[in-house]
Amino acid sequence: MRNIYISLRFKVIVLLFILIASLTLIINESSTALIHEKTREIFQQRLDLLRESIKSYWESEKNLLLNNAMLYAESEKLTNYSSYGLYNLLQKEVERLISKTGFHDLKITLNNGMTVSSNQSLITRGQPLDMRDTRQNLSLVEVQNHEDGLYLAAEVPLHKLGEFIGRLTLRRKLDDSRMKRTARNLQAETAVAVKETITASSLAESYRQELAKEHLLNSVRKEDVFNIRFGNATWSVGRVNIAKTADGEQVTIYLAISQEKMLSLVEDARMRNLSVTGWVLVIALIISVVFSEKVLLSRIRELRDGANIIAGGDLGFQITSVHGDELGNLARSFNRMAASLKLNRDHLQHYVEHIEKLANYIQNILGSLKTCVITWNIAGHIETANQAALHEFSDLFPTLEGLSLKQFLSKLPKNSRKEIIKGWRTVREPGDRQFEIEINPGSHASRKVLQGGFSLLLDNERTPYGLILTLSNITQRKIIEQQLYHADKLSSIGQLAASVAHEIKNPLASIKTLGQLLQEETQPEDSRREYIDVIVSEVNRLNMVVEQLLKYAKPEDSSFREIPFAEIIKPVMSLVHHESERHRVALQADYPADLKVFVDSEKLKQVFLNLIFNGIQAMNNGGQISIRAHKESESPWVTLEVQDTGAGMSSETVARVFEPFFTTRQRGTGLGLAIVKKIIDLHGGKIEVNSEPGKGTRFTIYLPQKQEG
Amino acid sequence: MILLLISLVITLCPGLLHGASDGSVGLLSRIDFAPALLEMISRELERTTGRHFSLIFQPVEASGSVNFSDSLPLMLVEKGIPETMIPEGLEKTELSISLVWVLAAGKDVTQVLGSQTLTLDRFAALLAELRQNDPQRFPWFEPLLSKNTMRNFCLLYGEKSQKASTRRHRAAMFHQQPHAAAMLYRAIEAELLNPLSVEADLGLAMEVFAAGDADFVSYWIPQSYLTNSTLWPVSLAGASFMPFPLSGNQTMLPRLTLNLWKAKDQKIESVIPADDQALINSSIIELDFSSETAWINSSYAVNYDALIVGDL
Incomplete structure (x- = not known):
């Protein structure tokens, strides 16, 4: 089963939340039940209190009525008007007094039987009061039950200067409005009943009928407290027998309280509890979050951050807040682990530094070597190549690492490929087999000759796991060797040519001398004179050939020095100026101003003279000769070019153009280009010719630069 | 007594019944006028002048002094009251109201x-x-x-x-x-x-x-x-x-005769003929303030x- 990731924080928060929530809910339920019970108790107490209060209220109502009646009885106007027969004024006065007071009526009955009432417009005359009745001087309050309702009446004696003159009766009707007032004061619905009738009530009519039914039933049950349904609500009703009417009938007051209010109070309390619970839960959640953050997660995060810091390489990190608990132990272990890691890392760092030094040392050796060192793996791919190798092969490959043998060989000349393959195959054979390879990416200027061989790359167990190819650049040595070879060869030819020339030159001098004598002795119009002139001319030409041959073969001293190229070419250009113009040949020189060459300047001038004259003679109808000189920055060669737009040469002619005495002109000596070749060879350089018939000819000369040191 | 002790100002407002008031008329007398009597005087003054006034009763104190709460352009003054008790600037008119x-x-x-x-x-x-x-x-x-x-x-x-x-x-x-x-x-x-x-x-x-x-x-x-x-x-x-x-x-x-006094710039005159004294059979006793x-x-x-x- 796959483990589901649940964060520790979430677990802690949930655990704490569940704990606090459970506690809160238990407290909430308990308190709600307690509130419910307490509310019911208070409600019952309130009903009991109301039943007691209504008695006091009733008494206060009676006292209020009685006090008012006594106040009215003390009115001077009432007593004066009563005493002095001003009954009409008395009538107006009692009406004025009773208006807007809430009392039902005020009645004065005088000794003489005259009765004045605020409710009657007529003053009635009845039987005189019985003055013998001692109760006439008493005050009383009683409940009167009339057809139109129940009345509370206060009756007091009326005196004028201490003499009893009649009785004053003040009445209040116990009607619905009075019950509503009572209900407002007591904050409970009230109803008053006499016999089987509810005479007044603050209740609505439908509720009053329900109460009337209950009143009839209760006359049998005699319950002081009971419940009743008014509409959809349950009401608690308390019954109090408050008084008896003047006729002896029981007056009962009902007090009704809706349980809705109590229930709504309980509901309110429950809702408030729920609200409080909600807030507690929210606070609990916050506390859980804070607790988990402050007490647990921050410390775990500290451990995590410490691990990240250590993972980042800072092994010196230590957790500072280490408490005396499990997380504290974990922090201490963490610190020990970090310290141990740091120690090991330091050791390792020491070894690595040592190895790096060694590697750098080897790398420096390899890098400093002028010998190319290329390592191959068993699969035939180049793994490493030192700086020298990269330099030597830079014209062929931008990089060597990763090249296969096939890719490496693809850009080498055929002979070089054969040598390398042969060396590869014979590497395991005993002996040190060396070979030379030539790399020539383009012109002769970049031609290199490398010498080296393969050797096995062995591991500690002497097991081969690759090959090492070492190559040394021997180009310069080869040039020197070639120069020596040519010098030696020319020396032999020169000696031979000099001996031959000396042998020829003496007879030629005798022939020439004799020829000239003959010219002098022969008249110009002499027919033999033409033959004599031919003899002298041919002798001169032959003598010139001999001179050139001697010049060609003569081992001359060379004076090499570094000289600006301009100092060589400018005199040459001046020298051939007239000749070129005569043949309508334009001369153009293109070379860097700072170009210097290490040459024998006089000999190199001879080279350019020969090549330019050769070009001029090749262009019978005019043309252009371009002279260019340049040097590549990394190349050991300076390249000189002379190009004409003449008739060009066939390939057969090109193959023989540098042979002495080979010429295509009738009067040429065939030694001009041979001398050029000789001078170039004398410089250790090389001359190439590219020509096609009809497209002109280009001579390219490669001269070695001055070797530093 | 109360009327003599306090400066009672009774303003009758028959104007509510008869229209807007044309002003106020002071009543200076020793008689303790009841409201019903003041209303009768007011009606009589209206009948005599054809104008409606509000009466402001100014009782004469037992000492004979008068406290005028306001200066009034018209004033009914009981016959015999010394002119020194009458506010300055008033002059007696021919109009009067007789109470019997x-x-x-x-x-x-x-x-x-x-x-x-x-x-x-x-x-x-x-x-x-x-x-x-x-x-x-x-x-x-x-x-x-x-x-x-x-x-x-x-x-x-x-x-x-x-x-x-x-x-x-x-x-x-x-x-x-x-x-x-x-x-x-x-x-x-x-x-x-x-x-x-x-x-x-x-x-x-x-x-x-x-x-x-x-x-x-x-x-x-x-x-x-x-x-x-x-x-x-x-x-x-x-x-x-x-x-x-x-x-x-x-x-x-x-x-008792109440003479009408007026400010000099006031114009007022009777709109009814004088009462015919001959219709009264009884002997008239003219009450005089001083006596x-x-x-x-x-x-x-x-x-x-x-x-x-x-x-x-």
Whole structure:
């Protein structure tokens, strides 16, 4: 089963939340039940209190009525008007007094039987009061039950200067409005009943009928407290027998309280509890979050951050807040682990530094070597190549690492490929087999000759796991060797040519001398004179050939020095100026101003003279000769070019153009280009010719630069 | 008394019934006018001038001083009041209102009386008859607490001498007594005059009469009411006014004149012809402020005390 990731924080928060929530809910339920019970108790107490209060209220109502009646009885106007027969004024006065007071009526009955009432417009005359009745001087309050309702009446004696003159009766009707007032004061619905009738009530009519039914039933049950349904609500009703009417009938007051209010109070309390619970839960959640953050997660995060810091390489990190608990132990272990890691890392760092030094040392050796060192793996791919190798092969490959043998060989000349393959195959054979390879990416200027061989790359167990190819650049040595070879060869030819020339030159001098004598002795119009002139001319030409041959073969001293190229070419250009113009040949020189060459300047001038004259003679109808000189920055060669737009040469002619005495002109000596070749060879350089018939000819000369040191 | 002690300003507002007020008229008099009487004066002034005014009563203190709460352009001033008590800048006009002090009879008694003249004997007999018919009520009521009422009774029926004690005739009827105090005392004693009269002022007396609790009561009315009953207010409908009967079938009519004074820039004139004095049969006693005030200061207490304590 796959483990589901649940964060520790979430677990802690949930655990704490569940704990606090459970506690809160238990407290909430308990308190709600307690509130419910307490509310019911208070409600019952309130009903009991109301039943007691209504008695006091009733008494206060009676006292209020009685006090008012006594106040009215003390009115001077009432007593004066009563005493002095001003009954009409008395009538107006009692009406004025009773208006807007809430009392039902005020009645004065005088000794003489005259009765004045605020409710009657007529003053009635009845039987005189019985003055013998001692109760006439008493005050009383009683409940009167009339057809139109129940009345509370206060009756007091009326005196004028201490003499009893009649009785004053003040009445209040116990009607619905009075019950509503009572209900407002007591904050409970009230109803008053006499016999089987509810005479007044603050209740609505439908509720009053329900109460009337209950009143009839209760006359049998005699319950002081009971419940009743008014509409959809349950009401608690308390019954109090408050008084008896003047006729002896029981007056009962009902007090009704809706349980809705109590229930709504309980509901309110429950809702408030729920609200409080909600807030507690929210606070609990916050506390859980804070607790988990402050007490647990921050410390775990500290451990995590410490691990990240250590993972980042800072092994010196230590957790500072280490408490005396499990997380504290974990922090201490963490610190020990970090310290141990740091120690090991330091050791390792020491070894690595040592190895790096060694590697750098080897790398420096390899890098400093002028010998190319290329390592191959068993699969035939180049793994490493030192700086020298990269330099030597830079014209062929931008990089060597990763090249296969096939890719490496693809850009080498055929002979070089054969040598390398042969060396590869014979590497395991005993002996040190060396070979030379030539790399020539383009012109002769970049031609290199490398010498080296393969050797096995062995591991500690002497097991081969690759090959090492070492190559040394021997180009310069080869040039020197070639120069020596040519010098030696020319020396032999020169000696031979000099001996031959000396042998020829003496007879030629005798022939020439004799020829000239003959010219002098022969008249110009002499027919033999033409033959004599031919003899002298041919002798001169032959003598010139001999001179050139001697010049060609003569081992001359060379004076090499570094000289600006301009100092060589400018005199040459001046020298051939007239000749070129005569043949309508334009001369153009293109070379860097700072170009210097290490040459024998006089000999190199001879080279350019020969090549330019050769070009001029090749262009019978005019043309252009371009002279260019340049040097590549990394190349050991300076390249000189002379190009004409003449008739060009066939390939057969090109193959023989540098042979002495080979010429295509009738009067040429065939030694001009041979001398050029000789001078170039004398410089250790090389001359190439590219020509096609009809497209002109280009001579390219490669001269070695001055070797530093 | 209250009216004399405080500066009572009563503003009647008949304008609510008759339209907008044309201003206020001050009333300067020693009489303790009841509201009903002030309303009658106001109506009479309106009838005389054709303009409606609000009356502002300015009672004269017992000391004779007056505190004017405001300067008024028109003022009714009781005849005889010294001009020094009248605000400066006012001048007397030809207009005046005469109030007469009469005996008012209730509706029932008026029907009994018919057109016959009320003599003193007839008055006494009628009172006795009324008392007999209804022993629970007193037929006659007087505001004897009012000094002017007492003065008028003394004017008509004589006053008790301060020096010599007048002999009381216990056997004689009230109207046969030698002076007013004895007459009134005897009437009370005979239960013809309501005993509450000695504590009643003019206002209470008019209320008692209006309520029908007395058949006779003295009354101040404009003199024009005597000859023109159409001027009477509705509350007096069915009643009748007559001069107090004196012995020898004589009648006398105390009259108080209120002259109208005005500011010099005020224009006011009468819109009705003067009352025909010939229509009044009774002898007129012109009441004068100075003599009445002097009597009140000197003799009222003696006569009232005699009435109260029976020192006759």
